[in-house]
Amino acid sequence: MKFKSVLKTKKFWPSVFTMMVVFIIFYNLIICGLEFRFDVAQFFQKRYVEINPLRSIIANLIGGFAYGFVFVFLQFRGKLKREEKKEQ
Secondary structure, eight states, X not given: OOHHHHHTSTTHHHHHHHHHHHHHHXXXXXXXXXXXXXXXXXHHHIIIIISOHHHHHHHHHHHXXXXXXXXXXXHHHHHHHHHHHXXX
């Protein structure tokens, strides 16, 4: 199974984007719960006001993309391999 064939799969990129958004939401909820005991106002004050907000946003986007890409890539590659085996 080639890398490019997985990337060219019809629903690959929308799935990566969806997984990226899900990761960002869950990651921030976990951090908000563990560090700030679900005090959302304090969480946003520390993460997006006191610390450079651009840094926090970029870190979330990069982390979410990396997680989404790897997770979805492995999922699609496995699916394509199973389909390939069925054809043989």
